[in-house]
Amino acid sequence: MSQKPQNLVYGVEDPLPLPTALLLGLQHVFVMATAFIFPVVIVRSFGGTAEQAVFMVTMSILAGGVGTILQALRKGGMGSGYLCPAVCGPSYLSASLLAAQTGGLSLVYGMTAVAGLFEVFFSRLMHRLRVLFPAEVIGVVVALVGIAVIPVAVPNFLGIAPGDSVTEALELLVAGVTLGTMVAISVWSRGKIRLYSVLIGIAFGYILAAATGILDGAAIARILDAPLLAFPDLSHLGWSFDAALLIPFIIAVLCSSLKSIGDLTTCQKINDADWRRPDMRNIGSGILADGSSALFSGLVGGMGQSTSSSNVGLSVGTGATSRAIAFAAGALLIALTFFPKLASVFVIMPSPVMGAGLVFVAAFMIVNGLQIIMSRMMDTRKTFVIGFAFIFGLSVDIFPEFFIALPTSVQPVFSSSLALGTATALILNLIFRIGIARRKTLRLEPGTDFSDTVFSFFEAMGGTWGARKEVIQRAESAVNELMEAIVFLGLTRETVRAEITFEEDSLDIDVRYPGKPLDLSPGGAPTDTDLLEDENALARLSAFLIRKYADVVTTDVRDGECRIRLHFDH
Known part of the structure; x- marks a missing residue:
């Protein structure tokens, strides 16, 4: 409608x-x-x-x-x-x-x-x-x-x-x-x-x-x-x-x-x-x-x-x-x-x-x-x-x-x-259109300054794909927030791999890393008091923001590899 x-x-x-x-x-x-x-x-x-x-x-x-x-x-x-x-x-x-x-x-x-x-x-x-x-x-x-x-x-x-x-x-x-x-x-x-x-x-x-x-x-x-x-x-x-x-x-x-x-x-x-x-x-x-x-x-x-x-x-x-x-x-x-x-x-x-x-x-x-x-x-x-x-x-x-x-x-x-x-x-x-790949791989290292890499990658690919700027901004913010949560919580020290697939009506990001899973279960945003007093509040805030940025979020763990899928309507 x-x-x-x-x-x-x-x-x-x-x-x-x-x-x-x-x-x-x-x-x-x-x-x-x-x-x-x-x-x-x-x-x-x-x-x-x-x-x-x-x-x-x-x-x-x-x-x-x-x-x-x-x-x-x-x-x-x-x-x-x-x-x-x-x-x-x-x-x-x-x-x-x-x-x-x-x-x-x-x-x-x-x-x-x-x-x-x-x-x-x-x-x-x-x-x-x-x-x-x-x-x-x-x-x-x-x-x-x-x-x-x-x-x-x-x-x-x-x-x-x-x-x-x-x-x-x-x-x-x-x-x-x-x-x-x-x-x-x-x-x-x-x-x-x-x-x-x-x-x-x-x-x-x-x-x-x-x-x-x-x-x-x-x-x-x-x-x-x-x-x-x-x-x-x-x-x-x-x-x-x-x-x-x-x-x-x-x-x-x-x-x-x-x-x-x-x-x-x-x-x-x-x-x-x-x-x-x-x-x-x-x-x-x-x-x-x-x-x-x-x-x-x-x-x-x-x-x-x-x-x-x-x-x-x-x-x-x-x-x-x-x-x-x-x-x-x-x-x-x-x-x-x-x-x-x-x-x-x-x-x-x-x-x-x-x-x-x-x-x-x-x-x-x-x-x-x-x-x-x-x-x-x-x-x-x-x-x-x-x-x-x-x-x-x-x-x-x-x-x-x-x-x-x-x-x-x-x-x-x-x-x-x-x-x-x-x-x-x-x-x-x-x-x-010749030479434009609809699927790209982004590799991020937890011990580096990954933010510039994330934003530069999405800005470049967004222009190549002719994507809506609002969707690209949400996607790059979600991936950056996800990486910050992984680093802050010490979930892995290995390379984090993100497979990004673009179609005219959707943008899908499949993030994988070996290590501990990130809890992205639904929940409200932590209060100011929670952030000051609860050591888990920052993790809850990251989960809340990631779910806010993406239209659909799913997670699973297979053979020690954690997988987080972010879907964005385009």
């Missing part, structure tokens, strides 16, 4: 009143609207019609609603059970553009459905792939997910768009007021108004954009002219397949899955105050929902779906992570499919307002990634894994012209800082 963090107003399992759920769901839909542009880009890439663009956007919204609900489920292995909405996945953009230019939208839809099937298959393997995703790799992915939002967030914040490279003072004013409102409510507000910080900020942004003319009459006319109720025109639907596009789409879906792993890990972390490591089975269920939404999107005529990092950041910023919000947001998205007038409100969102919302949520994603990285101890190997992943990943955004001439089949890997940085981290993690 996860422990709800104190900073959450509504935790993942908390029920919400219907009006609250709908308002918070609406807030998430506004953030999700930033991804509606991707289908438009795909249609325009091959000279498609406005009707085709409207159809693809509409069906992508429908798929996003279904995917958001599937992700919030927790039945039969489907869904992670978290608020982690589905949106048009940027990882699919390069492959979808290639398919659109090769065979039109029917090829995009067919290949997207095939990619979804591949992700469904991949999800069944997730629990066997824990070795690929230690905390530092997951942390890099989560941080890069936030960083990958920057190239979209900052140009929109500055009011920069294709054909418009000039930032106007009024655009900066709208962006600044929108972001300032979100931040002010999040930092200084009291009560539950913090839950609606982004929604209130966006509302102020719309009003100010309309007052300053950034939201012009043509945009408002689009809302007025749109029909209130309409059903999608299914004449645009069709499917085709091209084996030559399998590699680009498989690369795209792998990049999308890795991004989703980062998003779902963040969901686990922000919903559990005692979070220690990613739950790969839960993530596998989440990837199954992700793949199912991509499959559904391809079948109904939408773009490939993936979990939304921005919405995960929003849930952190507002302190509302209840999956009831996911059901509300999903229902609203499905409703938008049949109410074009309502959908138009999101389509005309002013760029500065959109940029302000993205900047707000990206900050939380980046910091969460760094927190996951620093939850484990570092050594030179892990420094290289993390450092090189950030360096090469960010090179895509800093020097995009260096990667233009690469073959189209591998373009998805080099399409964003997230894709390349994640690939770098995964490869280097596997390379640097």
Whole structure:
């Protein structure tokens, strides 16, 4: 059972009143609207019609609603059970553009459905792939997910768009007021108004954009002219397949899955105050929902779906992570499919307002990634894994012209800082695992200054293993206290041998020495009076501390050799 963090107003399992759920769901839909542009880009890439663009956007919204609900489920292995909405996945953009230019939208839809099937298959393997995703790799992915939002967030914040490279003072004013409102409510507000910080900020942004003319009459006319109720025109639907596009789409879906792993890990972390490591089975269920939404999107005529990092950041910023919000947001998205007038409100969102919302949520994603990285101890190997992943990943955004001439089949890997940085981290993690022993032997001599040896050993191995610092500190304290008790009580003059075994979920220390056994039977701590008057009090204090440090302590004696086993949950 996860422990709800104190900073959450509504935790993942908390029920919400219907009006609250709908308002918070609406807030998430506004953030999700930033991804509606991707289908438009795909249609325009091959000279498609406005009707085709409207159809693809509409069906992508429908798929996003279904995917958001599937992700919030927790039945039969489907869904992670978290608020982690589905949106048009940027990882699919390069492959979808290639398919659109090769065979039109029917090829995009067919290949997207095939990619979804591949992700469904991949999800069944997730629990066997824990070795690929230690905390530092997951942390890099989560941080890069936030960083990958920057190239979209900052140009929109500055009011920069294709054909418009000039930032106007009024655009900066709208962006600044929108972001300032979100931040002010999040930092200084009291009560539950913090839950609606982004929604209130966006509302102020719309009003100010309309007052300053950034939201012009043509945009408002689009809302007025749109029909209130309409059903999608299914004449645009069709499917085709091209084996030559399998590699680009498989690369795209792998990049999308890795991004989703980062998003779902963040969901686990922000919903559990005692979070220690990613739950790969839960993530596998989440990837199954992700793949199912991509499959559904391809079948109904939408773009490939993936979990939304921005919405995960929003849930952190507002302190509302209840999956009831996911059901509300999903229902609203499905409703938008049949109410074009309502959908138009999101389509005309002013760029500065959109940029302000993205900047707000990206900050939380980046910091969460760094927190996951620093939850484990570092050594030179892990420094290289993390450092090189950030360096090469960010090179895509800093020097995009260096990667233009690469073959189209591998373009998805080099399409964003997230894709390349994640690939770098995964490869280097596997390379640097070479030579790491999960079992080490520590020999200590009772007549020497063993404390430095104990602490140096555990600090070095903790970094090599990427262990949690708190566990390593308890382990080294327990072994040092054990040695001091052995020396103080004169239990042996021979070498004390400790076999240390590390696994991702445990640290076990098997201490052996020839001599007299140490009494570690349960008991309370000695009082101050006991320490002054009872000659056995120090031994009782050592036993108490050792049991306090370790999660499980067992002892036995065989053929004159004493054995003490210390187990630490990791």
